[in-house]
Amino acid sequence: MGHHVQEQLDDYLAKLLDSAAHANFELHVAGCSDCRDALTAAREARQCMEWLAPTEAPPQPGPDFYYRVAESIEQKRTTGWFGTLAATMRPRLAYPLAVLGLLLVAWTFTYDSRDAEDGLIAMEYPASEFAQMIFSDADEALGQDLVMRTLVELPEEN
Amino acid sequence: MPGVLAEAPPNRSRDWETALVRNCQSGDPEAFRLLVERYQGRVFAIAHTLVRSHQDVEDIAQQVFTKVYFRIRDFDLRAALITWIYKITINECYNHLRKYRPHRMVCVAEMTEAEAYQMENVPASDPSPQRRAELAQMVSLLLGKVSQEERLLLLMKEVEGYSIEDLARMFACNENTVKVKLFRARRKLAQLARKKLLRRR
Numbered sequence: 250m251g252h253h254v255q256e257q258l259d260d261y262l263a264k265l266l267d268s269a270a271h272a273n274f275e276l277h278v279a280g281c282s283d284c285r286d287a288l289t290a291a292r293e294a295r296q297c298m299e300w301l302a303p304t305e306a307p308p309q310p311g312p313d314f315y316y317r318v319a320e321s322i323e324q325k326r327t328t329g330w331f332g333t334l335a336a337t338m339r340p341r342l343a344y345p346l347a348v349l350g351l352l353l354v355a356w357t358f359t360y361d362s363r364d365a366e367d368g369l370i371a372m373e374y375p376a377s378e379f380a381q382m383i384f385s386d387a388d389e390a391l392g393q394d395l396v397m398r399t400l401v402e403l404p405e406e407n
Numbered sequence: 408m409p410g411v412l413a414e415a416p417p418n419r420s421r422d423w424e425t426a427l428v429r430n431c432q433s434g435d436p437e438a439f440r441l442l443v444e445r446y447q448g449r450v451f452a453i454a455h456t457l458v459r460s461h462q463d464v465e466d467i468a469q470q471v472f473t474k475v476y477f478r479i480r481d482f483d484l485r486a487a488l489i490t491w492i493y494k495i496t497i498n499e500c501y502n503h504l505r506k507y508r509p510h511r512m513v514c515v516a517e518m519t520e521a522e523a524y525q526m527e528n529v530p531a532s533d534p535s536p537q538r539r540a541e542l543a544q545m546v547s548l549l550l551g552k553v554s555q556e557e558r559l560l561l562l563m564k565e566v567e568g569y570s571i572e573d574l575a576r577m578f579a580c581n582e583n584t585v586k587v588k589l590f591r592a593r594r595k596l597a598q599l600a601r602k603k604l605l606r607r608r
Contacts (some may be wrong), residue, residue, distance in 0.1 A: 259571055259586055287594065294593035297549065297600050298565035307455035310447040315440055317465075318472040325473060362558045377604050 259292055417420055424488050429481055431479045439479075442488075443472050449489065450496050457500040457547050459540050471496045485579040495580050501551055549599050557592035564589060 261274050269324050278284045427445075430438030450471050454464045474495050482491055552560050563569045563577075571589075575582045 256583065256586060258590060287590065290594040290597035291590065293597035293600060294561070295565060297546050297596060298561060300539065300546045301456050301550075301566050303456055303459070303543070304536060305541065307452040308461040310451055310465070310468065314447060314465070314468070315443050317469050318443055318476075321469050321473045322476050325477070366524075 258287065261288075262291060262295065421487075425484055428479065428482060428484055428488060432482075439476060441507065441557075442475070446489065446492050450492060453493060453496050453562065454500055456543075456562070457492060457497070457550075458503055459465050459543065463503060463507075467496070467499050471499050474499070477559070486579045489579045490559070490563075493563060494555070497559055497562065498555070500547075504547060504551065549603060552599055553592060553595050556588070557595060560585070560589055561596060 257266065257270070257274050261271065266274060278288055427442055447468060450468045451464055454471075455461075458464060458467060471492070475492060478495075479550045482488070544545055550561065553561070555598055560574065560578075563574060564571075569583050570575070571585050574585045574589075578585065
């Protein structure tokens with residue numbers, strides 16, 4: 250039933266069906282609630298869309314319109330990716346976000362180095378002794394093994 | 408049939424369009440100027456349908472062609488060039504409406520029952536130009552709630568007046584597919600209109 254409506258609905262609304270097809274369509278719609286609903290929906294949508302059709306003529310592009318487009322292209326080229334991002338996000342959001350991003354990057358870099366220095370100072374190790382503390386591969390494997398055993402052999406708590 | 412398609416037979420028009428796009432893709436400024444001159448009228452018209460302010464229409468058209476310039480390399484010529492330009496125009500219009508909606512757009516929820524009734528039942532020619540512009544904005548708002556493709560189809564069919572045959576050619580699909588998609592788009596718009604406009608009666 251719906252198939253018939255989908256094929257002929259548009260021609261019916263545009264009054265393009267011949268008289269026999271038109272009569273058949275109306276006969277079908279009268280006996281089929283699905284098709285009747287579809288026709289009602291299509292009419293309502295068309296009625297809504299009618300409001301959009303402007304009564305006045307659209308503005309015409311001026312003789313310098315192309316140059317304005319060319320200017321806009323040139324401007325976009327020079328602003329680069331950040332300019333595009335800023336234009337998409339609105340400047341009032343993009344600039345604070347950019348500053349925040351820069352602060353975050355700066356903090357990330359300074360945080361690690363300061364932390365390592367503080368650690369060395371707190372342990373009061375001279376640099377030469379600290380260098381000797383670096384584990385060999387074998388020590389590292391032994392350490393892992395020790396950790397595994399400890400985990401396995403850990404007695405259950407009561 | 409709207410101007411752009413009516414000027415030349417389909418095959419010749421298609422060849423011309425392909426050559427134009429290829430030249431634009433290779434960075435030929437003269438080809439881009441030709442593209443702007445060819446399609447600027449249609450872009451102004453569709454933008455004027457959705458956004459009634461003359462100044463805004465020009466700004467939107469400028470943005471549309473700037474986007475066309477930067478994105479033409481991605482255009483694969485499967486659908487018609489005008490369909491792609493329409494799509495960019497409609498998206499640009501909705502970006503604009505979203506941006507300025509608090510100041511310029513009437514909210515559907517603010518309509519009185521009488522106004523909702525008028526919108527559904529009064530012939531399109533009756534109200535004042537001011538009121539008509541407001542109602543047009545309300546329909547723009549409703550159209551903003553259907554999918555991008557459905558919005559494009561509805562505007563091209565009901566406002567721009569393209570036939571099913573034209574649309575099938577422009578969207579590179581068969582006529583039945585266009586009819587089915589159009590049918591679904593209309594049904595969705597009608598449901599939205601009923602939900603938004605009639606629930607307060």
